[in-house]
Amino acid sequence: MTKNILVPVDGSKNSEDAIQKAIELAQACNAKLSFLYVANINQLAINACLTEAILESVTKAGDVILDRAMEAVPEGVEKEAFSETGSPAVVILDFLEEHDVDLVVMGSRGLGVMKGVLLGSVSQYVVEQAKCPVLVVK
Ligand SMILES: Nc1ncnc2c1ncn2[C@@H]1O[C@H](COP(=O)(O)OP(=O)(O)O)[C@@H](O)[C@H]1O
Numbered sequence: 631m632t633k634n635i636l637v638p639v640d641g642s643k644n645s646e647d648a649i650q651k652a653i654e655l656a657q658a659c660n661a662k663l664s665f666l667y668v669a670n671i672n673q674l675a676i677n678a679c680l681t682e683a684i685l686e687s688v689t690k691a692g693d694v695i696l697d698r699a700m701e702a703v704p705e706g707v708e709k710e711a712f713s714e715t716g717s718p719a720v721v722i723l724d725f726l727e728e729h730d731v732d733l734v735v736m737g738s739r740g741l742g743v744m745k746g747v748l749l750g751s752v753s754q755y756v757v758e759q760a761k762c763p764v765l766v767v768k
């Protein structure tokens with residue numbers, strides 16, 4: 631039985647679609663939804679030297695994304711929001727090690743600019759490395 635669904639969110643269109651699909655599944659299975667946003671310090675370190683202010687603004691943007699996800703969940707479905715910092719793919723895998731997740735629902739692509747590739751680097755890594763099933767929404 632699917633009881634705990636992890637939905638990694640980055641605010642992209644595919645991630646929004648993944649949220650909707652995860653809500654449908656949670657309702658059908660009576661499962662709990664966990665939303666996880668990772669403030670991507672990999673990307674930040676390339677763009678600028680990492681300051682507290684930058685990290686704070688990225689984390690705040692994540693809070694908006696998480697709030698929107700939480701608000702989309704209908705009454706009666708259990709839900710929780712998690713905000714972490716680090717490399718998204720690694721943090722998502724760590725989360726799976728530490729929590730009892732039995733399904734991941736995520737977008738095929740995210741905010742990246744590369745077109746024409748089916749999977750982004752985060753979704754590719756999670757599909758390859760996760761021990762539980764991963765539903766990739768496209
Ligand atoms: N920083 C992040 N925090 C949480 N989930 C993320 C993050 N980045 C990507 N994801 C998840 O991975 C999916 C695929 O994104 P990604 O692999 O980064 O593709 P792209 O290369 O197009 O950005 C997203 O739809 C989202 O579900």
Ligand SMILES: [Mg+2]
Binds near residue numbers: 740741742
């Ligand atoms: Mg990305």
